[in-house]
Amino acid sequence: MSRLQYGKIALLISILILLVSCMEKKSNGLNTESEKIHIAVTLDPFAGFVQAVAGDDAEVSVVFPPNVSPHNFDPTPQTLMDVAECDLYFRTGDVFQLESVLMDKLSLMNEQLKTKDCSVGIDIIPHNTHYWLIPANAKIIVNNISEALIQNFPDREEIFETNTKKYLSELDKLDAEIIEKLSDLRTRTIIVYHPAWTYFAREYNLNEIAIEKHGKSPTPNDLKDLINLAKEQNIKAVFTEPQFESAHARTIADQIDAELVSINPLTENYIKNLSEAAEKIAKYGK
Numbered sequence: 491m492s493r494l495q496y497g498k499i500a501l502l503i504s505i506l507i508l509l510v511s512c513m514e515k516k517s518n519g520l521n522t523e524s525e526k527i528h529i530a531v532t533l534d535p536f537a538g539f540v541q542a543v544a545g546d547d548a549e550v551s552v553v554f555p556p557n558v559s560p561h562n563f564d565p566t567p568q569t570l571m572d573v574a575e576c577d578l579y580f581r582t583g584d585v586f587q588l589e590s591v592l593m594d595k596l597s598l599m600n601e602q603l604k605t606k607d608c609s610v611g612i613d614i615i616p617h618n619t620h621y622w623l624i625p626a627n628a629k630i631i632v633n634n635i636s637e638a639l640i641q642n643f644p645d646r647e648e649i650f651e652t653n654t655k656k657y658l659s660e661l662d663k664l665d666a667e668i669i670e671k672l673s674d675l676r677t678r679t680i681i682v683y684h685p686a687w688t689y690f691a692r693e694y695n696l697n698e699i700a701i702e703k704h705g706k707s708p709t710p711n712d713l714k715d716l717i718n719l720a721k722e723q724n725i726k727a728v729f730t731e732p733q734f735e736s737a738h739a740r741t742i743a744d745q746i747d748a749e750l751v752s753i754n755p756l757t758e759n760y761i762k763n764l765s766e767a768a769e770k771i772a773k774y775g776k
């Protein structure tokens with residue numbers, strides 16, 4: 491063997507050693523990270539529910555960012571790849587049509603993807619996705635999440651059960667608080683831009699009137715009727731959401747001399763958010 495050949499072999503060996511040590515480092519890294527469960531959800535409030543049950547054990551990816559309207563948004567390929575690799579994906583369910591499109595893509599990317607439908611056991615209002623916006627349904631969702639987490643990660647059962655129990659009792663408190671806040675209202679009619687509060691209205695005996703119907707802007711006649719009704723009932727607020735442009739809501743608010751008030755159906759801090767929404771509805775309904 492020539493000196494040159496020895497040199498080449500030595501170089502090859504050192505490259506091999508380097509490669510092996512890099513691979514070891516990588517697999518070590520993955521081992522420590524795999525302690526965290528990787529969960530994916532479609533919408534932000536569900537991330538909050540997962541976090542409430544799993545605590546620090548879970549890292550949660552959300553498909554739709556909180557400040558866009560999930561009714562017309564395409565998740566990025568990066569997000570889809572991240573979600574396709576998760577340990578368990580909590581679905582909003584078939585009532586959310588865009589999610590079904592998403593599921594087709596995800597199951598092509600990962601045939602083994604484990605999913606759980608959070609809407610199981612909930613009395614769904616046809617074509618209305620926003621079922622999480624009452625504590626009674628949040629309790630069903632949290633139980634569904636808890637059940638699936640325990641089934642998939644039985645070694646953490648105890649911690650999941652403790653966390654679930656605690657959160658369910660907080661949801662009971664929230665429900666009582668909302669009932670209290672919404673007692674003695676002058677009017678039980680609320681005008682909203684987008685019909686996100688239909689479940690909330692049904693649960694707490696309110697009359698929700700939406701400016702936008704089935705994703706469509708109101709006709710001039712619809713607007714006229716709405717303005718008449720608002721004047722009749724002396725409505726003092728038109729509720730909008732941060733995810734929507736609110737030109738129509740502004741028009742109505744101006745014409746009936748009401749305020750434009752934002753309430754958010756999509757935040758991770760569910761309890762605080764729903765309590766604030768009830769507070770605002772109460773304030774303008776008194």
Ligand SMILES: [Zn+2]
Pocket residue numbers: 561619620684685686
């Ligand atoms: Zn919506």
